[in-house]
Amino acid sequence: MTSKDRILSRIRRALAQPGPGAGAESAVPVADIPRDYLRVHGDRTPAESADLLAAHLSEYRAKVHRTDAAGLPGLLARLLAARGARTVLVPPALPAHWLAAADAALVQDRAESTPYELDAVDSVVTGCALAVAETGTIVLDGGPDQGRRCITLIPDHHVCVVRVPDQLVDSVPQALARLDPTRPLTWISGPSATSDIELDRVEGVHGPRTLEVVLLGAQ
Numbered sequence: 248m249t250s251k252d253r254i255l256s257r258i259r260r261a262l263a264q265p266g267p268g269a270g271a272e273s274a275v276p277v278a279d280i281p282r283d284y285l286r287v288h289g290d291r292t293p294a295e296s297a298d299l300l301a302a303h304l305s306e307y308r309a310k311v312h313r314t315d316a317a318g319l320p321g322l323l324a325r326l327l328a329a330r331g332a333r334t335v336l337v338p339p340a341l342p343a344h345w346l347a348a349a350d351a352a353l354v355q356d357r358a359e360s361t362p363y364e365l366d367a368v369d370s371v372v373t374g375c376a377l378a379v380a381e382t383g384t385i386v387l388d389g390g391p392d393q394g395r396r397c398i399t400l401i402p403d404h405h406v407c408v409v410r411v412p413d414q415l416v417d418s419v420p421q422a423l424a425r426l427d428p429t430r431p432l433t434w435i436s437g438p439s440a441t442s443d444i445e446l447d448r449v450e451g452v453h454g455p456r457t458l459e460v461v462l463l464g465a466q
Contacts, residue, residue, distance in 0.1 A: 339394060366401050377415065
């Protein structure tokens with residue numbers, strides 16, 4: 248038996264799928280995985296969940312803002328102006344009124360855009376699939392108001408709008424129950440950051456250096 252045969256035999260045993268020459272031991276049943284863990288840690292009101300999300304995002308060095316629907320265009324315009332953004336990348340179905348007050352050129356995402364072209368854009372504004380309060384995580388799934396994964400990884404400044412409470416869940420198990428696993432999921436907890444063995448933090452290595460999260464509807 249070659250090394251390849253041994254590896255495949257172990258895989259068949261693990262999957263309980265008998266294969267040619269695998270023998271009787273391949274029929275070992277797969278044990279049930281216990282699901283008795285807590286689905287959420289404590290009871291919270293929507294306002295408390297929003298506060299917890301904001302606290303965790305701030306700990307991760309994301310900038311958190313709150314507004315209502317009427318104040319959103321003005322807030323986004325101020326955030327982009329403070330950044331000095333002259334160009335803003337826009338997903339295909341971002342609500343048009345979100346950036347109606349912005350004094351910046353809107354750059355439509357195109358499939359043929361090169362990484363160099365995306366890197367030249369100052370900021371990107373998107374929605375999200377949902378947010379997780381207990382972990383301070385924003386989840387993108389490539390929806391029409393979020394666009395392709397690359398447009399939120401290459402520009403250096405990402406402004407993400409979270410509709411609260413509709414897109415806010417307390418825990419990861421609750422998030423997984425609402426997400427489609429066949430979609431390209433991107434889980435974001437703060438701006439891109441890494442550190443070396445001496446714990447020197449470097450931001451912007453594999454994603455935006457600055458993440459700003461707008462909690463829409465949470466005043």
